[in-house]
Amino acid sequence: MARMEKAKKVNRPRVVVVGGGFSGLAVVHALRKTEAEVVLVDRQNHHLFQPLLYQVATAALSPGNIAAPIRRIFSRQDNCSVIMSEVTDVDLEGRRVTLPDRTLPYDYLVLAAGVRTNYFGNPGWVEFAPGLKTIDEAIAVRGRFLLAFEQAELEGDLEARQAVLTFAIVGAGPTGVEMAGAMAEISRQTLRRDYRHFDPQSARVILIDFADRVLPTFPPDLSRRAHRDLESLGVEVRLDTRVIDVGPGGLTVARGGDEQCIAAGNIIWAAGVRAVDLAERVGTPTDSAGRLEVGDDLTVPGHPEVFVAGDLAHRIDPALGRPVPGVAPAAMQMGRFVGRTLAAELQAKAAGSPVPARPAFVYREKGDLATIGRNRAVANIRGLRFGGVFAFLLWAFVHVLFLVDFRRKFSTFLEWIWMYFFYERGVRLITGEGRTPRPKRPGHDDSVTIRPDRTYRGS
Amino acid sequence: MARMEKAKKVNRPRVVVVGGGFSGLAVVHALRKTEAEVVLVDRQNHHLFQPLLYQVATAALSPGNIAAPIRRIFSRQDNCSVIMSEVTDVDLEGRRVTLPDRTLPYDYLVLAAGVRTNYFGNPGWVEFAPGLKTIDEAIAVRGRFLLAFEQAELEGDLEARQAVLTFAIVGAGPTGVEMAGAMAEISRQTLRRDYRHFDPQSARVILIDFADRVLPTFPPDLSRRAHRDLESLGVEVRLDTRVIDVGPGGLTVARGGDEQCIAAGNIIWAAGVRAVDLAERVGTPTDSAGRLEVGDDLTVPGHPEVFVAGDLAHRIDPALGRPVPGVAPAAMQMGRFVGRTLAAELQAKAAGSPVPARPAFVYREKGDLATIGRNRAVANIRGLRFGGVFAFLLWAFVHVLFLVDFRRKFSTFLEWIWMYFFYERGVRLITGEGRTPRPKRPGHDDSVTIRPDRTYRGS
Numbered sequence: 001m002a003r004m005e006k007a008k009k010v011n012r013p014r015v016v017v018v019g020g021g022f023s024g025l026a027v028v029h030a031l032r033k034t035e036a037e038v039v040l041v042d043r044q045n046h047h048l049f050q051p052l053l054y055q056v057a058t059a060a061l062s063p064g065n066i067a068a069p070i071r072r073i074f075s076r077q078d079n080c081s082v083i084m085s086e087v088t089d090v091d092l093e094g095r096r097v098t099l100p101d102r103t104l105p106y107d108y109l110v111l112a113a114g115v116r117t118n119y120f121g122n123p124g125w126v127e128f129a130p131g132l133k134t135i136d137e138a139i140a141v142r143g144r145f146l147l148a149f150e151q152a153e154l155e156g157d158l159e160a161r162q163a164v165l166t167f168a169i170v171g172a173g174p175t176g177v178e179m180a181g182a183m184a185e186i187s188r189q190t191l192r193r194d195y196r197h198f199d200p201q202s203a204r205v206i207l208i209d210f211a212d213r214v215l216p217t218f219p220p221d222l223s224r225r226a227h228r229d230l231e232s233l234g235v236e237v238r239l240d241t242r243v244i245d246v247g248p249g250g251l252t253v254a255r256g257g258d259e260q261c262i263a264a265g266n267i268i269w270a271a272g273v274r275a276v277d278l279a280e281r282v283g284t285p286t287d288s289a290g291r292l293e294v295g296d297d298l299t300v301p302g303h304p305e306v307f308v309a310g311d312l313a314h315r316i317d318p319a320l321g322r323p324v325p326g327v328a329p330a331a332m333q334m335g336r337f338v339g340r341t342l343a344a345e346l347q348a349k350a351a352g353s354p355v356p357a358r359p360a361f362v363y364r365e366k367g368d369l370a371t372i373g374r375n376r377a378v379a380n381i382r383g384l385r386f387g388g389v390f391a392f393l394l395w396a397f398v399h400v401l402f403l404v405d406f407r408r409k410f411s412t413f414l415e416w417i418w419m420y421f422f423y424e425r426g427v428r429l430i431t432g433e434g435r436t437p438r439p440k441r442p443g444h445d446d447s448v449t450i451r452p453d454r455t456y457r458g459s
Numbered sequence: 460m461a462r463m464e465k466a467k468k469v470n471r472p473r474v475v476v477v478g479g480g481f482s483g484l485a486v487v488h489a490l491r492k493t494e495a496e497v498v499l500v501d502r503q504n505h506h507l508f509q510p511l512l513y514q515v516a517t518a519a520l521s522p523g524n525i526a527a528p529i530r531r532i533f534s535r536q537d538n539c540s541v542i543m544s545e546v547t548d549v550d551l552e553g554r555r556v557t558l559p560d561r562t563l564p565y566d567y568l569v570l571a572a573g574v575r576t577n578y579f580g581n582p583g584w585v586e587f588a589p590g591l592k593t594i595d596e597a598i599a600v601r602g603r604f605l606l607a608f609e610q611a612e613l614e615g616d617l618e619a620r621q622a623v624l625t626f627a628i629v630g631a632g633p634t635g636v637e638m639a640g641a642m643a644e645i646s647r648q649t650l651r652r653d654y655r656h657f658d659p660q661s662a663r664v665i666l667i668d669f670a671d672r673v674l675p676t677f678p679p680d681l682s683r684r685a686h687r688d689l690e691s692l693g694v695e696v697r698l699d700t701r702v703i704d705v706g707p708g709g710l711t712v713a714r715g716g717d718e719q720c721i722a723a724g725n726i727i728w729a730a731g732v733r734a735v736d737l738a739e740r741v742g743t744p745t746d747s748a749g750r751l752e753v754g755d756d757l758t759v760p761g762h763p764e765v766f767v768a769g770d771l772a773h774r775i776d777p778a779l780g781r782p783v784p785g786v787a788p789a790a791m792q793m794g795r796f797v798g799r800t801l802a803a804e805l806q807a808k809a810a811g812s813p814v815p816a817r818p819a820f821v822y823r824e825k826g827d828l829a830t831i832g833r834n835r836a837v838a839n840i841r842g843l844r845f846g847g848v849f850a851f852l853l854w855a856f857v858h859v860l861f862l863v864d865f866r867r868k869f870s871t872f873l874e875w876i877w878m879y880f881f882y883e884r885g886v887r888l889i890t891g892e893g894r895t896p897r898p899k900r901p902g903h904d905d906s907v908t909i910r911p912d913r914t915y916r917g918s
Contacts, residue, residue: 045609045889062521064886069605071653072887081655084609084889101613135890150504150543154560194530196540407877407885411870418866426866427523428531430504430543431594432891 012037012079013346016097016104018087018278019112020047020070022328023310023335027110028080030339034346038080039104041097045069045084048135049403051328052412054175056138057268058182059146059190059425063135065412068404087113089281092303108305110338111282111292115311115326118274118289125246129267132175136432141268143434145183148265149203150430151437153195163263165203168251170243171271172209173217174370177226179268180207181372184233189423206236206262208253209271213239215378217325218368222378225387229376243271265437273326275312282306287314287323296360298338304358307342309334317363328402329366337361369395374420471496471538472805475556475563477546477737478571479506479529481787482769482794486569487539489798493805497539498563500556504528504543507594508862510787511871513634515597516727517641518605518649518884522594524871527863546572548740551762567764569797570741570751574770574785577733577748584705588726591634595891600727602893604642607724608662609889610896612654622722624662627710629702630730631668632676633829636685638727639666640831643692648882665695665721667712668730672698674837676784677827681837684846688835702730724896732785734771741765746773746782755819757797763817766801768793776822787861788825796820828854833879 012035017024020042031038049066056063071082089098096105117131130137148164155161165187169180187203194200207214207230213223214230214237230237238253245252250264275290284300285293291314292300298313300306310331315324324330341358348355367381369391377391396416403409415426471494476483479501490497508525515522530541548557555564576590589596607623614620624646628639646662653659666673666689672682673689673696689696697712704711709723734749743759744752750773751759757772759765769790774783783789800817807814826840828850836850855875862868874885 045605045887062523062886063888063890064521067888069653069887072883075652081612083613084606085613135888136894139891146504147543153540154542154544193534194528407881407883411873411885414870414873422866424531424866426870427521428504428528429522429526429594431522432598435595 013107013349014039014105015108015110015342016041016106017110017112018042018097019114019310019312020044020082021050021112021114021310022331023338024110024112025070025073026332026335027112027307027309027339027342028074028077030336030343031346032077032079034079034343035350036079036108036342036346038077039083039106040070040074040080041083041085041087041099041104042070043084043086044134045071046135047073047404049408050133052399052403053132053135053138054178054182056135056427057132057141057145057179058186059142059428060182060419061412061415062427063139065408065415066403067135068408073404087278090278090283090306092283092300092306095305106305108307108342110307110309110342111278111312112309112331112335113276113278113312115273115289115291116276117269118272119269120272122246125269128248129170129246129251129269131269132179139431140433141266142427143430143432144266144437145186145434146428146430147434147437149187149191149195149200151265152198152200154197159263161198162202162204163250164265165198165200166206166250166262166264167203167266167268168206168208168262168264169268169270170208170251171269172207172211172214172237172239173270174215174368176207176209176268176270177214177230177370177372179270180205180230180235181233181376184230184235185373186425188234190425190428201234204236205234206238206264208238208241208243210242211239215370218370218378218380219385222380222385222387226370226372226378229372229378229387233373233376273311279312289314297341297358298334298361307338309338315361315363320363320365324363327368330363333363334361369398371395472566472808473498473564474567474569474801475500475565476569476571477501477556478573478769478771479503479541480509480571480573480769481790482797483569483571484529484532485791485794486571486766486768486798486801487533487536489795489802490805491536491538493538493802494809495538495567495801495805497536498542498565499529499533499539500542500544500546500558500563501529502543502545503593504530505594506532506863508867509592511858511862512591512594512597513637513641515594515886516591516600516604516638517645518601518887519641519878520871520874521886522598524867524874525862526594527867532863546737549737549742549765551742551759551765554764565764567766567801569766569768569801570737570771571768571790571794572735572737572771574732574748574750575735576728577731578728579731581705584728587707588629588705588710588728590728591638598890599892600725601886602889602891603725603896604645604893605887605889606893606896608646608650608654608659610724611657611659613656618722620657621661621663622709623724624657624659625665625709625721625723626662626725626727627665627667627721627723628727628729629667629710630728631666631670631673631696631698632729633674633827635666635668635727635729636673636689636829636831638729639664639689639694640692640835643689643694644832645884647693649884649887660693663695664693665697665723667697667700667702669701670698674829677829677837677839678844681839681844681846685829685831685837688831688837688846692832692835732770738771748773756800756817757793757820766797768797774820774822779822779824783822786827789822792822793820828857830854 014037017040046067052066055061074080085099087097096103184205191200241255292308311326371377375389377395378387379391473496476499505526511525514520533539544558546556643664650659700714751767770785830836834848836854837846838850
């Protein structure tokens with residue numbers, strides 16, 4: 001009660017932070033010693049460690065290993081209150097955001113609401129090719145992936161069984177590569193002894209990208225290494241390949257002039273991201289993916305009180321000559337930058353000193369890591385490029401290191417040790433929406449739209 | 460492949476086991492050295508350690524801690540195949556069971572499909588008062604419980620906030636007592652510092668039962684002890700109280716001639732069980748809860764090839780003079796009994812020796828344990844009755860001991876250690892169906908049907 005009264009006693013500047021991802025948390029944390037009243041709004045009650053979400057989708061980790069209640073993280077930061085709600089609109093002139101049941105005035109606004117899966121103008125594809133952004137999506141992907149093997153055990157028709165056991169992953173960035181590697185490992189190793197009527201190794205994992213190499217943001221030699229690693233796990237890699245259609249029975253792809261249908265029981269969409277819908281309500285310039293363009297101080301043009309941080313920001317880095325990438329370290333850096341900028345201004349104002357000039361955000365590249373599977377990973381750390389066991393261990397170390405708290409670091413570490421030594425994944429559960437197979441359009445005849453891919457014989 | 464061919468080579472007797480709970484697993488395990496072809500059918504892909512499901516619903520454990528894929532459990536038992544499907548009908552004369560897409564002939568049938576939540580003729584109540592039988596239900600209960608506190612943080616009207624923060628648990632058996640104790644602990648301890656606009660300790664947890672004491676299957680002195688423990692945690696215990704109606708705004712209860720409406724945002728139904736629907740398709744005599752009556756050898760009358768084990772069996776124990784209780788140890792014992800009986804017969808037949816006479820099932824009572832909260836539990840072990848810390852530790856020890864495998868024992872043990880020393884629950888996530896508040900009937904005006912309970916002032 002004491003805390004609540006204290007919170008109301010003065011007319012403190014209010015900072016509204018939209019989004020409890022890496023950058024939102026960093027902003028709030030940096031404001032902990034200020035007099036600001038901080039309000040963090042998120043649609044979920046939990047912060048999600050996105051880089052490991054694919055491990056929930058592939059039965060290695062539980063949601064509880066990688067997600068933590070936001071209000072717990074700030075339970076001892078008395079100047080922060082957390083609201084589980086959704087910001088549906090922003091009124092820049094009136095300096096307030098709209099929630100379903102109220103408006104929330106602000107003195108400073110930090111938009112850190114991130115991105116969502118991008119279907120590039122085909123919103124209907126979401127039904128057949130889920131993305132991987134929330135825990136519920138990961139649980140559904142996990143369930144449908146495992147359900148495919150259960151269906152295969154009961155399926156007598158060989159062609160139908162092969163279609164059920166075909167997993168197409170669209171997008172060969174880190175998430176797509178990690179998903180493909182994990183799905184191949186599960187079918188080749190984890191499930192090896194578990195079925196009686198078919199061989200789980202007959203599952204096909206197909207990784208599709210329009211680019212000419214996997215991990216296109218990595219140096220070409222690491223792309224080649226990752227490509228080799230994927231193929232050694234049994235993943236079919238299809239590059240220079242565009243997805244033309246996605247439907248209930250599979251997908252149609254084109255390479256050069258050749259179109260081909262692939263009968264696939266499961267499709268995962270990891271092909272791109274787009275700003276959350278809120279971004280277009282702001283009304284300031286955006287890039288082609290809807291991200292908000294920001295200046296050197298990460299504010300939108302004409303509104304020095306409105307910051308954008310994390311994946312939602314489109315910021316051309318002067319040193320890189322291209323946008324700051326949408327990766328966790330960049331989001332953390334932006335959040336910290338915004339929080340510190342605000343803290344300095346608020347402290348100056350409170351002390352009656354002149355407000356310092358805004359610094360410019362400088363992105364420090366930490367390097368890139370992607371894992372393909374057991375002992376298989378690639379790393380590009382400040383020009384040092386390597387793969388294999390050492391990159392794999394570095395990847396695991398860094399990811400455990402950045403997990404929210406000790407409890408989650410420890411439990412994730414243990415799950416990984418277990419998986420590494422016993423080749424078993426601890427969370428092979430079919431629950432949630434994953435209990436129902438991928439929806440089929442009613443009355444839709446698979447065999448007409450999607451011709452089973454009889455010609456393809458592996459790469 | 461070798462395994463699959465071996466499985467087909469001879470005309471082996473087929474044992475179909477319906478249900479992968481405690482008894483189903485015990486049956487399959489006992490048949491591991493026989494020549495039988497064992498087919499285990501379950502609607503879920505996982506065995507669920509039911510006694511700890513309430514800990515998933517109260518954010519202490521992840522589903523992965525207490526559920527394990529059934530086919531993994533038997534991956535090295537070559538004579539067992541596992542089917543994830545549902546048995547919808549039984550043809551005793553034709554000796555086959557019906558699945559949605561096929562029929563499955565059997566030589567021996569073991570029905571171990573268990574029970575479901577019993578709404579005593581009010582099936583519509585399930586919408587407003589979920590039971591606790593599956594992982595998805597537990598996730599939904601957990602989400603809605605935590606969501607209530609999120610809603611309270613945003614609710615300015617005091618009366619509406621109190622209704623949101625009122626949790627009614629119907630049924631004061633072990634599950635209801637454990638749920639009530641955990642919910643009270645969460646609101647008094649775990650969430651203590653996490654909200655800014657209300658005090659989580661103002662949450663009301665009400666435990667309702669028609670019986671005149673909590674834990675009615677325990678000796679009266681332990682009931683009194685549990686009652687005291689519940690009240691010391693802040694649970695309101697209402698005995699001799701019947702639930703008359705359940706609706707979107709709360710529930711109506713009656714004690715003696717007095718009716719009262721309780722505005723409650725969350726209702727949990729732990730008031731009773733009823734046999735799964737499959738039981739009535741069998742066509743042999745059942746008790747009032749639909750359980751199948753069985754003879755000394757746990758078979759249904761007239762069909763020595765059809766066994767019933769676990770909660771689905773109604774077996775009057777000669778020593779007790781009442782039915783064998785629906786608890787995990789009884790299910791394990793029945794499963795083991797059925798499996799061993801079958802194994803002996805199959806081995807005798809294979810050896811050409813005379814088939815031994817069927818033994819009679821004898822239930823060995825192991826005792827009863829129920830936990831109310833931290834350091835609070837009651838135990839009744841062969842006449843030895845005690846409560847407090849020692850009962851609590853014994854409860855924890857026994858439950859970890861019986862968890863499926865070492866991995867789950869170890870991870871659950873760690874979660875408990877953490878919870879015990881840090882007063883924190885690791886899985887405070889609002890996901891799945893728990894993201895949506897308990898459904899309200901469209902156009903239904905809460906204030907008319909359910910009058911807020913203005914008269915009640917605690918016990």
